[in-house]
Amino acid sequence: xxxxxxxxxxxxxxxxxxxxxxxxxxxxxxxxEAADKVGGAAAYSGGQVWVGAxxxxxxxxxxxxxxxxxxxxxxxxxxxxxxxxxxxxxxRWLTAAPAAAEYWEDVGAIRWQVIPGLVDYHSxxxxxxxxxxxxxxxxxxxxxxxxxxxxxxxxPHFPVGVTYDQVVAKGRRQALLDLxxxxxxxxxxxxxxxASFLARVLDExxxxxxxxxxxxTLLRDDDGTVTGAIAEGPGGTVERRGPVVLATSSFDxxxxxxxxxxxxxxxxxxSIAPRSLRGDGVKLAREAGADIARIPATRVPxxxxxxxxxEPGFTYGxxxxxxxxxxxxxxxxxxCDDSYYVDMMARLLNxxxxxxxxxxxxxxxHHRDYGFGxxxxxxxYPPDKVTSAPTLRELGEKLGIDGEQLEATAAEFSEHADRGxxxxxxxxxxxxxxxYAGDPKHEPNPLLGxxxxxxxHGMRLKIVGTGIGxxxxxIDGDGRVLDSDGETIPGLYAVGACAALLxxxxxxxSGFSLGRGITLAYLxxxxxxxxxxxxxxxxxxxxx
Ligand SMILES: Cc1cc2nc3c(=O)[nH]c(=O)nc-3n(C[C@H](O)[C@H](O)[C@H](O)COP(=O)(O)OP(=O)(O)OC[C@H]3O[C@@H](n4cnc5c(N)ncnc54)[C@H](O)[C@@H]3O)c2cc1C
Numbered sequence: 001x002x003x004x005x006x007x008x009x010x011x012x013x014x015x016x017x018x019x020x021x022x023x024x025x026x027x028x029x030x031x032x033e034a035a036d037k038v039g040g041a042a043a044y045s046g047g048q049v050w051v052g053a054x055x056x057x058x059x060x061x062x063x064x065x066x067x068x069x070x071x072x073x074x075x076x077x078x079x080x081x082x083x084x085x086x087x088x089x090x091x092r093w094l095t096a097a098p099a100a101a102e103y104w105e106d107v108g109a110i111r112w113q114v115i116p117g118l119v120d121y122h123s124x125x126x127x128x129x130x131x132x133x134x135x136x137x138x139x140x141x142x143x144x145x146x147x148x149x150x151x152x153x154x155x156p157h158f159p160v161g162v163t164y165d166q167v168v169a170k171g172r173r174q175a176l177l178d179l180x181x182x183x184x185x186x187x188x189x190x191x192x193x194x195a196s197f198l199a200r201v202l203d204e205x206x207x208x209x210x211x212x213x214x215x216x217t218l219l220r221d222d223d224g225t226v227t228g229a230i231a232e233g234p235g236g237t238v239e240r241r242g243p244v245v246l247a248t249s250s251f252d253x254x255x256x257x258x259x260x261x262x263x264x265x266x267x268x269x270x271s272i273a274p275r276s277l278r279g280d281g282v283k284l285a286r287e288a289g290a291d292i293a294r295i296p297a298t299r300v301p302x303x304x305x306x307x308x309x310x311e312p313g314f315t316y317g318x319x320x321x322x323x324x325x326x327x328x329x330x331x332x333x334x335x336c337d338d339s340y341y342v343d344m345m346a347r348l349l350n351x352x353x354x355x356x357x358x359x360x361x362x363x364x365x366h367h368r369d370y371g372f373g374x375x376x377x378x379x380x381y382p383p384d385k386v387t388s389a390p391t392l393r394e395l396g397e398k399l400g401i402d403g404e405q406l407e408a409t410a411a412e413f414s415e416h417a418d419r420g421x422x423x424x425x426x427x428x429x430x431x432x433x434x435x436y437a438g439d440p441k442h443e444p445n446p447l448l449g450x451x452x453x454x455x456x457h458g459m460r461l462k463i464v465g466t467g468i469g470x471x472x473x474x475i476d477g478d479g480r481v482l483d484s485d486g487e488t489i490p491g492l493y494a495v496g497a498c499a500a501l502l503x504x505x506x507x508x509x510s511g512f513s514l515g516r517g518i519t520l521a522y523l524x525x526x527x528x529x530x531x532x533x534x535x536x537x538x539x540x541x542x543x544x
Contacts, residue, residue, distance in 0.1 A: 008247055010248040014516055015522075017197055017525070022528050027307040043194040047424040051133060075126040076505075082507045084502060086502035090505075096533055120133060121508075147186070162175045170440070174439075227287055244493070252465035261294060271314060285473040301468065303512075327461070332401050333409055339428065364457075469497065470496065473494040
């Protein structure tokens with residue numbers, strides 16, 4: 001290969017993995033990272049990495065196979081807009097993913113474990129598996145990172161240090177409340193996954209990792225081939241020559257792209273991903289002639305959330321899915337399975353019947369049992385965030401909701417919730433949400449409890465992005481960026497969430513983003529190292 005470097009734009013999980021794979025395949029690599037910290041949204045994430053028919057499940061004796069995984073992806077992709085599914089990209093992703101997961105473990109980037117108790121989202125879909133497709137890192141100690149530990153993003157959203165076993169046993173909220181300081185620096189969730197890859201990257205002398213260096217320009221020659229990138233660093237501009245891999249994630253913090261792709265204004269939108277996710281990959285690729293693929297907002301994985309004092313300024317939590325709460329629009333009516341964001345986004349953002357703004361309403365039992373955000377159970381809520389009132393009617397008036405209807409909605413909801421049912425919208429019926437977000441101690445349903453006990457509480461919700469915009473740079477199954485004629489742009493690749501998620505059509509399952517990210521990183525880094533992974537082959541090409 002030439003002496004050019006491989007240039008990776010973004011040091012989230014996909015970028016770190018691409019850089020590592022390229023280095024292990026003989027290339028010198030520069031990673032430009034816009035933020036002063038490494039990890040991107042991946043470090044803020046749950047660290048759930050979805051891989052069908054993976055070797056970790058196999059070694060734990062769990063039955064799965066690629067044909068089943070393909071049926072699953074196909075069946076959830078066809079619920080919305082089946083024409084969005086890119087068959088070639090889906091098959092490439094699914095067949096390469098198990099080899100990729102094994103490769104990253106073999107080269108010492110991660111030590112996988114199957115996440116206990118976590119079932120496929122759409123558990124009734126054809127091909128769904130109970131447990132086995134979600135991988136995460138076994139715990140890593142932060143001291144492995146040396147001086148880079150301070151430059152690792154740590155998730156403000158997950159109880160980093162707590163393991164998934166503890167979450168499954170106690171529920172996420174209780175596990176957080178119980179988080180004890182037992183010494184050491186245990187890193188779990190997405191922070192742990194990124195830390196593990198970062199520790200391995202730091203071992204490779206051929207990787208240059210420059211933080212606080214946002215890439216602002218791609219260099220191109222006369223025939224459109226991308227030949228390098230220019231970043232702006234604290235000491236001035238830095239130029240590197242070579243093929244470029246965009247790994248900049250989504251556009252959550254660019255209001256214009258949010259309006260373009262999601263049709264939501266700042267009054268109703270926020271993001272729980274880092275503020276350095278500004279759609280730069282989309283903008284840089286567009287300037288280089290790339291096609292941008294769109295997925296409808298109704299199918300984008302976003303969550304109900306609220307403003308918070310910590311970085312990035314918004315948060316979310318299982319509070320909205322816990323018993324004794326419900327979500328309504330300003331008419332005072334519910335409109336979805338309000339514990340399950342997939343159903344919520346599909347109905348909330350339906351262009352023919354939108355329900356913005358929307359509000360979370362909960363009662364005193366919820367306050368007493370769970371607290372909210374930083375407020376412990378029974379504690380005092382911050383008055384600028386939570387509105388309280390002695391009756392639902394008054395609460396409605398304060399929040400701008402029809403109070404009379406709100407009372408009627410709560411009465412009907414509560415009557416069914418007492419029996420653990422939600423006949424209209426099916427809250428409490430999705431096993432994935434039951435196993436992960438509810439209160440395991442609450443009977444008869446971990447997600448359903450009456451909203452009946454005064455005083456009542458509420459807030460206007462924000463729809464928060466998660467660093468998975470779904471729309472983005474159009475790539476083929478191997479991460480090569482395509483122009484509007486479907487031709488590849490030489491020298492330009494995209495991995496991770498900056499690339500449109502067409503490999504699963506308009507369907508999403510938790511873990512697709514990171515799972516596809518490490519798979520594309522595997523494919524692109526091998527191609528750039530001159531050892532492309534053969535198509536439709538499960539056999540990895542790596543030799544250690
Ligand atoms: C709370 C939360 C929970 C989540 N849980 C999961 C989960 O369990 N499983 C899952 O699959 N997904 C999950 N996601 C989504 C997932 O984290 C993201 O989709 C994923 O991290 C995207 O990975 P990436 O490698 O593409 O980008 P990221 O990890 O976001 O990294 C992108 C990097 O690019 C940098 N960058 C941006 N612009 C530039 C530029 N111009 N120059 C240089 N660098 C730049 C950014 O600063 C950032 O560091 C979650 C997200 C959140 C917020």
